[in-house]
Amino acid sequence: MIKLGIIGAGRIGKVHAESITKYVPNAEVKAIADPFMNEATKEWAKGLGIQNTYNDYNEVLNDPEIAAVLVCSSTNTHSQISIEALKAGKHVFCEKPIDHNLDRIKAVLAEVERTGLKFQVGFNRRFDHNFKAIKDAVVAGKIGDPHIIRVTSRDPEAPPAEYVKVSGGIFLDMTIHDFDMVRFLSGSEVEEVYAAGTVLVDPAIGEAGDIDTAIITLKFANGALGVIDNSRRAAYGYDQRAEVFGSKGAVATGNDSPSTAVISTENGIVSEKPLYFFLERYMQSFSQEMKEFVDAIVNDTEVPVNAMDGLKPVLIGLAAKKSLQEGRPVKISELEV
Amino acid sequence: MIKLGIIGAGRIGKVHAESITKYVPNAEVKAIADPFMNEATKEWAKGLGIQNTYNDYNEVLNDPEIAAVLVCSSTNTHSQISIEALKAGKHVFCEKPIDHNLDRIKAVLAEVERTGLKFQVGFNRRFDHNFKAIKDAVVAGKIGDPHIIRVTSRDPEAPPAEYVKVSGGIFLDMTIHDFDMVRFLSGSEVEEVYAAGTVLVDPAIGEAGDIDTAIITLKFANGALGVIDNSRRAAYGYDQRAEVFGSKGAVATGNDSPSTAVISTENGIVSEKPLYFFLERYMQSFSQEMKEFVDAIVNDTEVPVNAMDGLKPVLIGLAAKKSLQEGRPVKISELEV
Amino acid sequence: MIKLGIIGAGRIGKVHAESITKYVPNAEVKAIADPFMNEATKEWAKGLGIQNTYNDYNEVLNDPEIAAVLVCSSTNTHSQISIEALKAGKHVFCEKPIDHNLDRIKAVLAEVERTGLKFQVGFNRRFDHNFKAIKDAVVAGKIGDPHIIRVTSRDPEAPPAEYVKVSGGIFLDMTIHDFDMVRFLSGSEVEEVYAAGTVLVDPAIGEAGDIDTAIITLKFANGALGVIDNSRRAAYGYDQRAEVFGSKGAVATGNDSPSTAVISTENGIVSEKPLYFFLERYMQSFSQEMKEFVDAIVNDTEVPVNAMDGLKPVLIGLAAKKSLQEGRPVKISELEV
Amino acid sequence: MIKLGIIGAGRIGKVHAESITKYVPNAEVKAIADPFMNEATKEWAKGLGIQNTYNDYNEVLNDPEIAAVLVCSSTNTHSQISIEALKAGKHVFCEKPIDHNLDRIKAVLAEVERTGLKFQVGFNRRFDHNFKAIKDAVVAGKIGDPHIIRVTSRDPEAPPAEYVKVSGGIFLDMTIHDFDMVRFLSGSEVEEVYAAGTVLVDPAIGEAGDIDTAIITLKFANGALGVIDNSRRAAYGYDQRAEVFGSKGAVATGNDSPSTAVISTENGIVSEKPLYFFLERYMQSFSQEMKEFVDAIVNDTEVPVNAMDGLKPVLIGLAAKKSLQEGRPVKISELEV
Structure with a gap:
């Protein structure tokens, strides 16, 4: 205890x-x-x-x-x-x-x-049941060697411009979770980043010097490619999906919703929207990361997300920022010097 | 030729x-x-x-x-x-x-x-890609011995009362396809029928002496049980599903729809309604039954749906009618005498 | 407190x-x-x-x-x-x-x-997110007047014959939850029951005087029909689904599974089996029923599942038992005398 | 006639x-x-x-x-x-x-x-029921202004290296359909392309001077972003999906499969793989494009896919090729000079 x-x-x-x-x-x-x-x-x-x-x-x-x-x-x-x-x-x-x-x-x-x-970083999504199921399938070899890692990450509502100004920008504030996720799912390091981004959700975000819509292409050390698409606002709610495609197949996850209920009427076949936002969607992952942190202390074992796992996504985020500014792919090694 | x-x-x-x-x-x-x-x-x-x-x-x-x-x-x-x-x-x-x-x-x-x-009867649904996939799975032993055969069969619109009067009643007009289907999917003969029925869709159907909503329970010679649910009107369209549940698992089919498109908005996650009615839903099955009829003639082989397959569902339908009238389960053998 | x-x-x-x-x-x-x-x-x-x-x-x-x-x-x-x-x-x-x-x-x-x-009975499934979503849709009038209430309830493993002997039989032990559920979903009382049942899962259950596979047809006071199918053993796990079909459409729920992961390989498109059994599947419902029980005491309001809700499913279960024994539909009123 | x-x-x-x-x-x-x-x-x-x-x-x-x-x-x-x-x-x-x-x-x-x-080009996928459903939803304004257009296009088998050599490369041979599709779905013109590509499926493709795995990022004249992911070989078969995400929601399509059958056993919940390849998947689109071509002649109306629609995807493909070679985003205008 x-x-x-x-x-x-x-x-x-x-x-x-x-x-x-x-x-x-x-x-x-x-x-x-x-x-x-x-x-x-x-x-x-x-x-x-x-x-x-x-x-x-x-x-x-x-x-x-x-x-x-x-x-x-x-x-x-x-x-x-x-x-x-x-x-x-x-x-x-x-x-x-x-x-x-x-x-x-x-x-x-x-x-x-x-x-x-012990030092653990709060990348809670690794402990989420869906993302963990992808990781488990990849590690078990079910999809062979990873070729393409794809993450869709869209928020249900854009943050206020005030927040955006101090957030470090979308790549360090929002995409950073996705950068961690692609490292986790690919089992490899990102070597190069190309970011395309624009302001389509809220002009105030642009005025605050940031973007709200992005597609980021990644090259991994193991040869795989990755792609993340982000939006600060999905009208239908929090959209958190991923797919790893490999030599033997693919594993993909959809969103969680409040129930499996499907209502069929003359207007169509309607199912529920995704769980609203990160507190609803990822609640179970927060307790799981705590359990594993405490276990690592009690049993003196490795933490599941270490300090280097905290550094790497920031590096990728800074590379993405540079890529967006300079309109070209940026190697992580350019920043590591 | x-x-x-x-x-x-x-x-x-x-x-x-x-x-x-x-x-x-x-x-x-x-x-x-x-x-x-x-x-x-x-x-x-x-x-x-x-x-x-x-x-x-x-x-x-x-x-x-x-x-x-x-x-x-x-x-x-x-x-x-x-x-x-x-x-x-x-x-x-x-x-x-x-x-x-x-x-x-x-x-x-x-x-x-x-x-x-050669004499073939037009039970076209046996040739439908979905129902055939169930049959194939059952025959391949994928679900083991059949325990429960379940058919949901609901029309998109009720027929006019004029038609109902000369139709022979729902069991001989509409459910007859489902009676054929449970024989096909179970690979066994129906021995006993219990029908519960009522008028919930259109009072005119009741006035014409028929019912429009029914649940029929079946007992098969191989020991399996079956259940069919019917409605003369599903607001969301033609609902044609089946499931065979057995000792090693289950095989089930859903409806076909015009496309796989899913539209996600703040109002929910909406997919398309089923294909409208039997001409849309079963078109491919009509050509397939013709091909197999012609092949049986050309090659002098057994027709896939023979005269006995034409008789049996009528027997079951008559038993269902009697069951409804008398409020008790009716054995097929009562009618075969 | x-x-x-x-x-x-x-x-x-x-x-x-x-x-x-x-x-x-x-x-x-x-x-x-x-x-x-x-x-x-x-x-x-x-x-x-x-x-x-x-x-x-x-x-x-x-x-x-x-x-x-x-x-x-x-x-x-x-x-x-x-x-x-x-x-x-x-x-x-x-x-x-x-x-x-x-x-x-x-x-x-x-x-x-x-x-x-206050007296509350432990029909926890009413508090389950999926069944509650059906109930909410029905109460909100989304599917119009209920015509057919359908419940599929299959356990992942049959109980030992020793247990079966003292269980009161499948209808009072297992189906009782489903009898409660059809009352809950239909918003009406069962008036007549017809039960078909057999032993297909385990002969020892038959030797213990019980059945393991059943289809139960129900007639409700509001004119709707209902059907429950039960098996003591589904090879793919705990199968807990329901559908209410009505004049304006239908609402149906599927099973919950550990994750939304779908693995696609040359062998097919594979998703996860349902959550194993009632502790996994219904855990959230147990805490919800407790919250509502305590709230009813604290606020002196009606309990959500009262003593009469405890009596009625037993009555239906006893009618089902009698129906099975006598091979005929049994009215609840026959038992209430 | x-x-x-x-x-x-x-x-x-x-x-x-x-x-x-x-x-x-x-x-x-x-x-x-x-x-x-x-x-x-x-x-x-x-x-x-x-x-x-x-x-x-x-x-x-x-x-x-x-x-x-x-x-x-x-x-x-x-x-x-x-x-x-x-x-x-x-x-x-x-x-x-x-x-x-x-x-x-x-x-x-x-x-x-x-x-x-009249001059029509054979971009048949525009006539496919799924892609047409996306287009219809976009045109009807159901998802608002398009923000992200996403196409997944993966073949079931890689072509022989002999074919690859004379194919013009993956972008002009395979992705060209996807370039047409993003123009069709976005209702806008591509202005800039960034292509990341690699050889992960078959080294012989690399030896033939081509790639077999690619992620292509696109910028459209209307401000939207696009992304295409390609593989010459998906172990589970022909993978043809698209999504348009916009200000009011998203519309997405999945693959077509031979049937809706789902087999549930102790090994999981298994549905069918996609239809094998383009002849199976797109057969209906081939007849539809012919109908519309003939109608355009007979009625002297505009063809649905004109000569300019034939030119543009080649331009995008050449830009993608240049992007891959030079490791930088390439504007379409660079090629149009």
């Missing part, structure tokens, strides 16, 4: 706290810190049996009973707090992305290496 | 003429007869290259070049004309049902036996 | 305890009793924060802090313990069936009436 | 002859020419009622009764014979591609313009 602390009591911090309480039998959340800690959050924490609520995350880091920390604060503090937590001797689960800046990510990696502590 | 004559130039007679012309390379339609032969039909026949059009079907029977006759006249003349055609030395393809009267069907069977000529 | 006691620490008792702890915010399990209470169960109870574990369920009934009791003991004790709990002033959630004996169920109903306490 | 001549009695020439005979009521094939005309083909022609069979296609061009000619000869003769036919006053249906050389295509366009005769 290990004790955890959570830094950041926003939406995702709360999701993790509830997942751990309900589904992770060998861990408990002892403390949660947030600079904007309020009464409602304190009440919620109490209801979950969390002993301590703090404004200052250092109180979490200073608690010797806490073995591991979940970094769920705002993105621009992830790398700094992760390093402080590691220095304090805590295992770390860090929400994605570690940072938008490669040097700061590398500083985290160095600290992980130095301390030998 | 054999020459055929068609008796009856209604909808189904025309379908057969066109099927043979387009898809049956070793046969041609030489003559067609109909008491109401008109100019439009003559024009249509000419377009297909049919040499002779008659009012009197005896002209077809008297043509020594014609080897086989298709009986597509009104139901109450099927048995009589079939017998005359057999006596004239013609092979016969007879539309379903042979007759509503068991004795008249038996008279046809006797004539078939006496002459040794 | 109300306190609950659970009587019976078998599989379903444990499921409810975990559901309440994780998903029902306004209730906690204070005590659990089982005549075979052992160390493992005590340890499990402790892990969930359950204060008391008893051998004697009277200790639960005597605890004044406990507002409601879950009767999860063996079926033959349901009615007796329910009555005792009601007499002790506890609200009761009783697992299905209340009893196999009508008089004993009626005694429970009388006690419920006398005390005015 | 118009008379047609066919030049080239290979596979596709024969498909057209049979389609016209069976499905185009207002046309007949009078003559067919092929330099390798043999007895079997003569016999086949006779069976279809084709009067004349020639070795020299000039005999077709010189027949004053023949109003239109189908150019089904080998690709490298398409443009030359088309021009000759136009000069001879015949309307022309030309198989795709008109030519691999832009200047020769332009010479055809000039001749079409000069003569005012």
Whole structure:
């Protein structure tokens, strides 16, 4: 039984706290810190049996009973707090992305290496039942050698332009999950990226300096090709599909929906839209990633998504950004220098 | 190359003429007869290259070049004309049902036996790609021993009450196809029938002495159970599905639709309704049954749907009628005496 | 916040305890009793924060802090313990069936009436996302007036003959859920039942005096027809589907599976089998029924599945049994006298 | 009723002859020419009622009764014979591609313009029921403004290296259909192409100087993006899907299969593979394009796929080839100079 602390009591911090309480039998959340800690959050924490609520995350880091920390604060503090937590001797689960800046990510990696502590990154989709089923089929050799990896990732609603401005851009904010996914599904590293992008959903996104619709072509070290298509807004809801096509066949997944009900009338044969957004669609994956993080600590085994898995999608995202700006394919090696 | 004559130039007679012309390379339609032969039909026949059009079907029977006759006249003349055609030395393809009267069907069977000529009954659904796929899976042993045979058969529109009055009732008019289908799919004979029926679609059907909604339970000689559900009107169109469930699994078919297109919008995920009615849904089966009828003649092999296959569903239909009237399960043997 | 006691620490008792702890915010399990209470169960109870574990369920009934009791003991004790709990002033959630004996169920109903306490029966499938989606569509008028209600219910594995002997027979043990479901989906009462049944899965079931394969036809008070098909063993797993067909269309549900993954190879297009059995398939429904039970107590509203809902399916089951024995349709009114 | 001549009695020439005979009521094939005309083909022609069979296609061009000619000869003769036919006053249906050389295509366009005769190009997939359903939904505004056009096009078997050498490369041989399709579905012109390609199916294809696996990104004049993925070999068969995603939703099609049968066993839920290859998959489209070609002549209306529709996909294909060679996106305007 290990004790955890959570830094950041926003939406995702709360999701993790509830997942751990309900589904992770060998861990408990002892403390949660947030600079904007309020009464409602304190009440919620109490209801979950969390002993301590703090404004200052250092109180979490200073608690010797806490073995591991979940970094769920705002993105621009992830790398700094992760390093402080590691220095304090805590295992770390860090929400994605570690940072938008490669040097700061590398500083985290160095600290992980130095301390030998566990460090897991929050690419939760790897733990989703559908994507895991693709991965399992690929690993089992059912589709042979991968030739084409295809990911469709479309949000149900575009974020406000205010958010877009500080998001790091679509590739680091939204596509980063897809970059992780293609690495996961292909079992290989991306070597080159070509990104085509445009503004078709909301002109305000363009004015904020970003795009909302994109097609990204990828070349992998194992020779396979990949393609991701993104939109910030699918009218029918959250569209999260993937396919791996290979020498012996293909494995593909569709969306999850609230029920299997099909209504047939004179107007057509109608089934339900996908589950609304990431909280509905990926809830099970959040608890699974927590279970595996805790197990890796308890059993002293490898974490399922390590610090390097946190670095690589940022690299791909930066390459995609450069590709879009320069209108040409960009090699990852151009950025790694 | 054999020459055929068609008796009856209604909808189904025309379908057969066109099927043979387009898809049956070793046969041609030489003559067609109909008491109401008109100019439009003559024009249509000419377009297909049919040499002779008659009012009197005896002209077809008297043509020594014609080897086989298709009986597509009104139901109450099927048995009589079939017998005359057999006596004239013609092979016969007879539309379903042979007759509503068991004795008249038996008279046809006797004539078939006496002459040794081919006699095929128009249970076209056996030749449909979907139902054939079920049959093939069953015969290949993929689902083991059949335990439950299930047929859903619902029309897109109820017939007018005028038609209902002379139709012989839903069991002999509509369900008769399903009775044939369960025999085909189970590979066994029906021994007992229990029919529940009611009027929910159109009160005029009830006033005409018939029902429009039914569930029929069947017991087969091989121990399996069967169930058919019927409605004279499905708002979403022609619903033609079946399932055979057995010791090793199940095989089931859905409906055919005009395309595989799926439209996803904020209102849901919408696919197309089934193909409208039997002409659209079963067109391919009509040409296939003709091919196999002609092949049976040319190669002197067994017809795929013989006279006994014409008798049995009528027996089941009469048992269903009796079951409905008497509110109890009825054994086929009660009628065979 | 109300306190609950659970009587019976078998599989379903444990499921409810975990559901309440994780998903029902306004209730906690204070005590659990089982005549075979052992160390493992005590340890499990402790892990969930359950204060008391008893051998004697009277200790639960005597605890004044406990507002409601879950009767999860063996079926033959349901009615007796329910009555005792009601007499002790506890609200009761009783697992299905209340009893196999009508008089004993009626005694429970009388006690419920006398005390005015809440009494809910464990027909969990009503709370399942798929069946609820059918019900919602029907209630919303999307398919018009119901004409045909169809339920397919097949288990993944037949129970051992030992179990079959004490089960009350397939209709009271397995189909009872389906009898509840057709009442729920049709919004009407069953008036007549015809059951066809046979032994095709396991001869030992026949030797135990029961059947393993059945088709049951139902007539409803609102004029609709219904049909249930059952098998004790579907090779491909737990098959739980339903359809309501009506004047404006149909609503149907398929099975849930572990993922949406589809693997396409030279051998075909393969998707996953259904979720294994009721614990996997219906887990979400168990927590939902608990939430609604607790809400009914807390808000003093009607329970969603009341004592009469517990009686009716037993009546239908007994009618089905009689129908099978006597080979004829049986009216519910024959049993209600 | 118009008379047609066919030049080239290979596979596709024969498909057209049979389609016209069976499905185009207002046309007949009078003559067919092929330099390798043999007895079997003569016999086949006779069976279809084709009067004349020639070795020299000039005999077709010189027949004053023949109003239109189908150019089904080998690709490298398409443009030359088309021009000759136009000069001879015949309307022309030309198989795709008109030519691999832009200047020769332009010479055809000039001749079409000069003569005012009908000239249709054989992009049959536009007439396919599935792709047409997508187009119809887009035109009807059901998915709003198109944002992303996606085509998956994978063959069931790779061609021999001998064929690859003379094919013009995958983009002009195989993808050319997909280039036509994205123009058709988007209702817009491609302005820029980026092609990623590799050899993963068969090294002999690489040795022949071609690729067998590709992802092509497209930018359209209307602002939309497009993506095509190609493979020369899908183990599960001919994979022909498309999706148009837009501001109000998406429309997508799946593959056609021989039946809707689904077999459920302990090994999974298995449905049928796609129809094998283009003859099976697109047969209906071949007759439809002939009908519309003949109608355009008879009614003197616009052909549905004109000479410019023949030119554009070749331009896109050449741009894709250049993109692959130079590793950069290529504008169509670079080639149009």
